[in-house]
Amino acid sequence: MGNILIVEDESIIRSALKRLLERNGYKVTEAESVTEASQNDLNNFDLIISDLRLPGAPGTDLITAASETPVLIMTSYASMRSAVDAMKMGAVDYIAKPFDHEDMIRTVRRVIDDHQNRSKTEAQISNPDALADDIYTDESGDRAALGDLVGSCQPMQTLYRRLLRVSPADVTVLIQGESGTGKELAARAIHQHSPRRDNPLICVNCAAIPESLIESELFGHEKGSFTGATAARQGLVEAAESGTLFLDEIGELPMEAQARLLRVLQENEVRRVGSVHARKVDVRLIAATHRNLKKLVKEGRFREDLYYRLQVIEIALPPLRERGKDVLEIAEHLVSKHSRRLKLDNNARLSKEAKEVMVRYDWPGNVRELENAIQRALILADTGEIFSEDLGLAQDDWSVPETLASSEPVTEPTANNADTGSSAETQEELSLEDYFQHFVVEHQDNMSETELAQKLGISRKCLWERRQRLGIPRPKKGASNAAAAR
Template identity: 60%
Template sequence: MPHILIVEDESIIRSALRRLLERNQYQVSEAGSVQEALERYSLTQFDLIISDLRLPGAPGTELIQHAKGQPVLIMTSYASLRSAVDSMKLGAVDYIAKPFDHGEMLQSIQRILKDNQANSSSKPTVPTATPSAPPAPSSQIPQQVSLGIIGRCLAMQNLFGKILKVAPTDSNVLILGESGTGKELVARALHNQSQRAKSPMISVNCAAIPETLIESELFGHEKGAFTGATSGRTGLVEAADGGTLFLDEIGELPLEAQARLLRVLQEGEIRRVGSVHSQKVNVRLIAATHRDLKTLSKAGHFREDLYYRLNVIALKLPPLREREQDVLEIAEAFLKHHSNRLNTGPLFFSPEAKQAILHYAWPGNVRELENAIERAAILSDRQEISAEVLGIDLEQNAFEAFNSLHREEHNKPSEAKTNDLPEAAENLSLEDYFQHFVLEHQEHMTETELARKLGISRKCLWERRQRLGIPRRKSAAGEA
């Protein structure tokens, strides 16, 4: 059982973190300051030390030199994020911002312990691939484990092959996908498989930082650069020097900051706000967005030159509704995680619950799925998770999708309509509406497009075809 030391002066946070770790089968010791930790324990006895950055007396970074190689994870508030990044340069293995998500904390701990064990045994735990090696056949690629992403469907297997090809390079990567699909997991996989893996990966959500502060946060500022700048600060781009900078929701970046970022990509240098001097930085940029940057650039809301700089390599993450059996495997992984966290004992899905999970469209993708599983694990009073406890309303989901389709068709120009849909979708039964829509559109839509428009999986589409006796057009029989 891994032994973890918590060093935190706030007793409420320390107690909550201790309970979280003990529920997940970790042995835990604690201290309220660096001095107390050094007096009470030999730091080398711990598999991991989790310390707040700001502590009474000495800062948490003081523990790094006393730990003699044992990993130290630094906790920090968002306001002192740059200081935490600086602590990584002193030897901290990672940092996590407070208030932290329980799942995020546990994932960080698992990754750190796994990496530390691998380093101790001097055996690589992640298969490597040379840039020239072609990806293995989809049935033989085991990367869903090594990359930290579950995905056995063809689209995800192809994505894993691209990650292993792209990761060893320093090319900019643009990750595209709907909200909640796991774009940061892909960025983390690219970083971990790159030659920069031992350097920091700095993640920035561009939508979460106020527009007035974004340039200072990213590029730093000099003392007196603006009101309240009482001292100079390192920006997050500079803090990522030698490593990877991940800009999530880059479509929300203001135009002024886009111009500065373009300079980083073109010249490899930054200039702090209020400074007249530039300095070189060596960062690999990975950006992500759920928006259409090309359309934004044409509308003048995103710099076209920056778009082409970012779009060297584009990786598309499929939405959950297009990932076939992956959704059930992901759901079962979440169920196991939350049953361990809540100490409920083994939980499993009923056959009806599995069907509901497979047939629901999951508009919120993996994020919505995890929330549904966590809610079910908490509310269920039995080991078997029923469809009712999951709270997935398949009929309402399908009805809303059909009504949305009706509105789309109704709003099209009249000359584009060959056969108008009925005036009111609510006047048809769901089965009638399904049959009408499939027969209307299957000549010019693939099965994947039909399923996506209907808000169901391809498997569900096939099953309903069988049940209703709707033949599949011959030209579609060979579709992938």
């Protein structure tokens, strides 16, 4: 079943663990220290189980020495932080002493199975053709997508590598990022490239469930455990058995639910609301938040022990404003995706002017805001071409380029301009709205919308909104062309 090396200086624990593993069909080799363990070819083992504190070098030295073999660290509860540090160094997991026999065998079996499947998974990942629909590269050879994540910028390249690195390792992952950056998409990518990919992925938004119901929803309940509990019900943790549980906005989880979740992570068991019996579960947890959990810990609003359990692997998602021209790559992808979904046959495309605006825009709502803007534009666009006014972006979040900020100022109309009226008194009392209306009416036949907006020092969206408010229609293309010809 597997070849295991035990590194433990206490002979009683070492002998007991050896007997337990051999009874379950494993071949076992013993060592009392890192030095003695290193006399073996460490990469010939399927698993190394090592105490954290050993005479001489610590057990974590084996992580580097056995680069191809997973290392499971044993430690006492008092050394919880040291165990978390060990996992950051590359330990596959840790287990507390004194350990439960069933828990130890379950962990050993899981780690060895993952190790044996990992080479197959990595071979698939290294071959783009094997996952052509999921991972593809752009002209430069950079990865341009992973699952539903899209983008070729350097921060995304780093993100893809990290996601693929942690996917096969069955450890807890904490994803951090602003709202709308794609935290659930990252969780799905991890699940899809893990050995659990053929089992359920259960996604839960902790902020969307009322506090009074969240424990029942996550952990289940027994019949009669509270008013309205007319039958026993399985929770979402149990529903994710053998798969992955994704808890979005975990910072919103109430303290009582945090305690129950900690037990799931520590003991691999769940106790339903109203039950005195615990049920064993095999679930990988991926959590996500846009909040600062460390700050919540200091404020007493998040359990410190749960925080350390969650932060084994941390992954940060870059905001859209830091991803450069990825916004256009994502936009093109979304135009294609939602055109199919909405069954549009107008061959929708982004205009050059819309692309310029999208690159300048700050996207406070990140990819979620971009997706909403694309869907809106596809529905409202008069033709197959999408302009900035179709996107409905908030003007306050536009970054005005220096070229527009320094545009030639518009000379205020005077009484000498025949089209603005003959009364000098009228010209002296022109309001901003009057000035706007006179200027647009005078110049719209020989200027494009972009040129008008630039001359007025406003955005195309603002120009469009003022047209609507003042009832100034855009000239017909034929009239505009005739004027230009004259």
